[in-house]
Amino acid sequence: MPTLGQHRAKSFLSRLYNSGRVPHALLFAGQTGWGSLSLALDFARLLLCERPQVYSEDSGSNSELQIYCGQCNACIKTGHLAHPDLHFSYPTVGTNAVSTDYLKEWRAALGETPYFDANAWLQRLGAENKQGNITKEECNAIIKKLSLKAFEGRYKILLMWLPEYLGKEGNRLLKLIEEPPEQTIFLLVAENADLILPTILSRCQLVKTDALSDDEIAEGLQQERKLDANRARQIAFLAGGDFHQALQLADNPEHDDAAMFLDWLRKCWRGNGVELVKWTENFAKLGRENQKQFLHYGLHFLRELMAMIVTQNPEARLRPEELKTAQNMAGVLDFDKITQLVSMLNDNIYYVERNANPKILFLDTSVRINRILKDG
Numbered sequence: 001m002p003t004l005g006q007h008r009a010k011s012f013l014s015r016l017y018n019s020g021r022v023p024h025a026l027l028f029a030g031q032t033g034w035g036s037l038s039l040a041l042d043f044a045r046l047l048l049c050e051r052p053q054v055y056s057e058d059s060g061s062n063s064e065l066q067i068y069c070g071q072c073n074a075c076i077k078t079g080h081l082a083h084p085d086l087h088f089s090y091p092t093v094g095t096n097a098v099s100t101d102y103l104k105e106w107r108a109a110l111g112e113t114p115y116f117d118a119n120a121w122l123q124r125l126g127a128e129n130k131q132g133n134i135t136k137e138e139c140n141a142i143i144k145k146l147s148l149k150a151f152e153g154r155y156k157i158l159l160m161w162l163p164e165y166l167g168k169e170g171n172r173l174l175k176l177i178e179e180p181p182e183q184t185i186f187l188l189v190a191e192n193a194d195l196i197l198p199t200i201l202s203r204c205q206l207v208k209t210d211a212l213s214d215d216e217i218a219e220g221l222q223q224e225r226k227l228d229a230n231r232a233r234q235i236a237f238l239a240g241g242d243f244h245q246a247l248q249l250a251d252n253p254e255h256d257d258a259a260m261f262l263d264w265l266r267k268c269w270r271g272n273g274v275e276l277v278k279w280t281e282n283f284a285k286l287g288r289e290n291q292k293q294f295l296h297y298g299l300h301f302l303r304e305l306m307a308m309i310v311t312q313n314p315e316a317r318l319r320p321e322e323l324k325t326a327q328n329m330a331g332v333l334d335f336d337k338i339t340q341l342v343s344m345l346n347d348n349i350y351y352v353e354r355n356a357n358p359k360i361l362f363l364d365t366s367v368r369i370n371r372i373l374k375d376g
């Protein structure tokens with residue numbers, strides 16, 4: 001699929017390409033779910049394409065973009081992620097692991113969608129609660145690969161997804177990024193630029209991506225999942241600009257997070273111990289991804305509630321039954337209490353990702369929500 005939205009970054013990249021002076025190192029900064037990886041991959045394909053084309057955007061911006069043709073020899077190879085001059089590097093698990101050990105998984109993941117996140121990727125590798133990293137061995141492998149001549153004569157490209165996982169091993173690549181061999185281009189795709197060595201950052205041209213608009217997400221869902229316009233729009237509201245999140249929501253229609261969240265809040269409000277234990281036992285059976293999705297819904301609900309209170313506007317991006325609960329809650333919650341709830345749900349996402357015991361975690365959270373709701 002073509003990269004959704006990102007008009008600003010796309011036209012910036014087109015200008016770079018047309019200038020004939022593509023920098024040695026570019027850092028794409030933004031969530032993978034916004035499309036930063038997708039965009040970097042498109043740019044790599046453009047750089048290698050034998051017959052690039054001009055594409056006129058009609059979505060308001062009227063800009064002309066340089067795009068890959070999708071049909072030449074190089075495009076066919078890059079399309080299969082099998083071009084000899086396009087190398088990938090990404091977090092892996094296990095000591096001494098290098099990216100090519102997981103090339104099959106990488107191709108499968110990108111074949112499904114370039115919109116995923118680090119957690120989804122590491123789960124795919126069977127990481128459970130192991131941390132991913134980009135190892136010393138991988139850095140050495142990169143240095144070796146890039147010392148070879150380009151096979152097909154244009155560019156040699158290293159696309160590294162999540163260089164923040166390099167940690168201090170990044171020092172090994174400094175010299176290469178500073179004085180790269182001829183025709184070598186680094187495309188780094190980072191979610192959190194703060195975690196990258198400043199010495200690397202300072203050598204990169206920054207390409208910022210933005211959170212997607214609801215319209216862009218809804219359109220993407222209609223194309224990718226053939227959802228009807230209404231359902232696509234509902235999911236877009238919940239996805240917070242992140243297409244990975246949107247796909248997760250679209251692919252798990254069996255739960256109604258909204259109904260479950262409102263039910264949970266009512267039980268927390270009543271504070272009946274037996275009822276809360278029973279709720280957390282059922283909730284624990286849902287599995288980690290569903291629990292996370294539920295928490296993301298909760299954050300969306302609280303954000304809407306907060307906006308409703310701050311702007312004094314009773315309309316929010318919620319369905320009728322959610323809106324009714326939100327209006328009731330607006331009466332008992334103030335800004336400070338909602339902030340406390342938001343930070344608790346955010347913490348829980350972090351704990352769930354790290355395999356916390358859901359029964360203990362959510363029972364404790366339920367009790368704390370009860371205190372926040374009833375306090376004052």
Ligand SMILES: [Zn+2]
Pocket residue numbers: 048049050051052068069070071072073074075
């Ligand atoms: Zn091409």
